[in-house]
Amino acid sequence: MAVPSYTVVEGGSIITPRGFQAAGLHCGLKKTERNDIGAIVCEVPAAAAAVYTTNIFQAAPLQTTRESLANGVLRAVIVNSGNANACTGKQGDADAYEMRALAAESFGVDADDVAVASTGVIGENLKMDRVRDGIARLSGALRSDADGGEQFSQSILTTDLVKKELCVTVQIDGKPVVIAGAAKGSGMIHPNMATMLAFVTTDAKIGSESLHKLLRRTTDDTFNMITVDGDTSTNDMLVAMASGLSDQKKELNEQHKDWTAFAEAFAAVCEHLAKAISRDGEGATKLVEVTVTGADSTDSARAIAKTVIGSSLVKTAVYGADANWGRIIAAVGRAGVPVNPYTVDIKLGDIVVLTASQPVKFDEDIALEYLKGDDVLITVELNMGSEKATAWGCDLTYDYVRINAAYRT
C-alpha cells in the first residue's frame, strides 16, 4: 500500500478549512428536540460544484441549488432535515426559493450564491413559520470553532444513528490545504426521513470547473458505489465548496504537480463518508465491501460490484454469517455484463471459497467467525482483464424490515 498523500485531522470538521463558519439548531421540523436546520457560510465567494440524484422526481431545493450554482460560486448552504420538500408542487418550489432568500438576507450574501438542501418526509409542505424562525436565528449561531461543525453535522441527520464526517490535510505547493466533509444518509425516504446529503469544504485554491470534474469522478468511485436498499432518493445532493484561503500558491488543476495528492485526499474524504453511510444503513449491523478485480472494463467491474452488494440474498447471508458463495456467484451472473463463467475466483476476507468457478473446501468455522465481524470483504476476481471497482453496502436485517414496515401500524 502506498503512503497516502494526506493526514487525518483529529477533531476536524466542516469548518476546519479556512474561511468557513457553520451552525445548526432546532426550529421544530423534527418532533424531537434535535437540530433540524443548519448552514455553512464562507467568508469569501467559494468555487463550488454539486452533483444530484438521477431520480426523475427531483425535490424542489435541487432546482434552486442548480440555479445558484450556474456561475460556479457559493457563499452559503442552507439545509433542513425532517421534511424533504419533495412532491410538494408549486408551493414547494416557492418555499425552496424563500429559504434561499431568507438565508441570503440572514447571512448578508446574494441569493444566487446560496444552495438549498432538504431531507425528510416526502409530500408534505414545509412549516415555513418554523423555517423562517430557524433561519433568522442561524446567523447569530454561526461559529468557526468545533462547536459550529458539530451543530451542523447534527442538523442534517434523520434516521442516522451516528454523524458522518472526516477532515484531512494535504500538502499543496508545500503548504497545508484542508479538506473536510459531512454527510447523512440511512435509507431513502418517508417514513425514514432519510436521504443522502453530503457537503465537502476545502480552503484549496481551485476553479469551479476543476472542482466539478473532480467531484463527478470521485462520486463515481465513492457515493455512486454504495447502496443500502437500492432505492434512489428524490433529494440526494453532494455540494463542494473551495474558499481558496489556504497558503497554497498556484491554482489547482490537472496540470498542477500536486493534483494527484489533492485528488487522493478529496477521494479519501468522500470514500470515508460513503462508507460511513453504508455502515449506518437502516438496520445494518455491519459494513460490507465488495471488490471486483480482473475485469475487462471499469464499468463491468462497477456493475458487478453493485449487483453483488445490492443482492437481498447476499445481504441476508452476511447478516446470518453464512458463507453462501452460491448467492454471490449468482449475483455476478445476473449483473448484465459479460463474464467468463469458467474463471471466477471468490474470497470472503482471506478465505478462498471458489476457484475457476468451482467450489473450494474451506473451514466453515473460520468462515463463520470471519462473517460475524463488523466488516465483511468480498473479493470477486474475474480473471478477464486488469480493471477493478469497489462497492459498499450493509447487511439486510430484521431491523431493516422493522424500521420500514412498522411506521403507521
Added chain:
Amino acid sequence: MAVPSYTVVEGGSIITPRGFQAAGLHCGLKKTERNDIGAIVCEVPAAAAAVYTTNIFQAAPLQTTRESLANGVLRAVIVNSGNANACTGKQGDADAYEMRALAAESFGVDADDVAVASTGVIGENLKMDRVRDGIARLSGALRSDADGGEQFSQSILTTDLVKKELCVTVQIDGKPVVIAGAAKGSGMIHPNMATMLAFVTTDAKIGSESLHKLLRRTTDDTFNMITVDGDTSTNDMLVAMASGLSDQKKELNEQHKDWTAFAEAFAAVCEHLAKAISRDGEGATKLVEVTVTGADSTDSARAIAKTVIGSSLVKTAVYGADANWGRIIAAVGRAGVPVNPYTVDIKLGDIVVLTASQPVKFDEDIALEYLKGDDVLITVELNMGSEKATAWGCDLTYDYVRINAAYRT
C-alpha cells in the same frame, strides 16, 4: 372485462391433457420424506419449447435440455429437487447427461427426447446413487390419473409452501383442447433450495416453432414480470410440451382462427403460475400487483412496474400496511425510462393517493384496511401514452430475513 376464451378444469393437473403421464417419489435428495424426483412422459413425440434463465452461470441440466430441444421434440422431462446441480463442474455435466440417459432407458424413449431440470442447493454434486434408484422406480410409478399429477407437483417443490398448478380447456376447431401447468419457486437458491421451474403440457396440435414463439411472448408478460427478491437463479427453466392428441382439426399457428383463444388460455395458465409463485415468495404474507398504464411503450411500462414491485421500501411499506406513495413515486422515478414528472397518478386499489404528481387527501383508515388484505393492487397512470404492463411480487417481511439469514447459525 371480455369473457375469457377458456374454462378452468377443477382438479385438473399436468396429466389432464391427452397423452401425458407423470410421477413423483422420494429418493433421498431431500432430508425429509418429501418427493424429490419426478417425471412427465408423453406417449407420442411432443412438440416442445423452453425458455431459460439469463444468468451467465447456468446449471448443468440447462445445457443438456437445450441439446434435447434442438429438434423441437420431447418425450419426457426428468426433474429433481433438493440439489440444483449448478457450479458443479465437469462432474455436474456428466451427472445431467447420466440423468437424461437413465430416464430415457427407464421410460423407453430416446435420450435426446428427454429434458432435465434440477432445483435446490448450489455447488454440491448430486448423490447419483439415489438419483439412479429414483429414476429406476419412476417408470413403475407413472400414472395418467390425478395422483400422477399430484405426485409430480409435489416432487418439484423446495421451500415452497403450496403447490402451483392450473388446468384449463379451450375450444379449438370446436373441439376441447386442454392446457395445464405446474410450477415451483420461492426464493433463489441455497439455502432456500429454491428456484423457478415451470412445466406446461397441452394436447393441442401445434408445431414447436409456433409453441416457442408463444412461449417467449407469454413469458415476457408473465414469468418475466415477477420478482421475489430480485435475484435471478442459475436454474430457471420453463418447458412446454404439446402432444397433439386432442380432436382439434387444423394445426395451430398465428393464422388459425382460434389462435387468439389458445394464446389467451395459454397465457392464463402461465399468469396463474407466475402469480402463485409471487404469492408464495419467501416470507410473503400477500400478493402485490403493480399495473402501469398510459406509458409511451410496453418496455417503459414493464421497466417501471418491475422497479416498483422490486423496491425493498415499497415491499416493506406493503408489509406494514403503510400507504406510503412517496416510495412508489420514487421507484417510478428511478426506473431508468423517461417519465413526465408532472402527470403521474397513483392508486392503491381504488384509493387515489396522487394526481398529476401531487398528493391527494385520502382516508388513512380506509387505506390501512385495504393494505391489510391478502391482495394489494398498485396502479400507476403515467398519462403519456396508451401502453401498459403488470408485474407481480410480494411483501418483504421478517420471515424473509429469517429464512435467508438463519441458515447455519
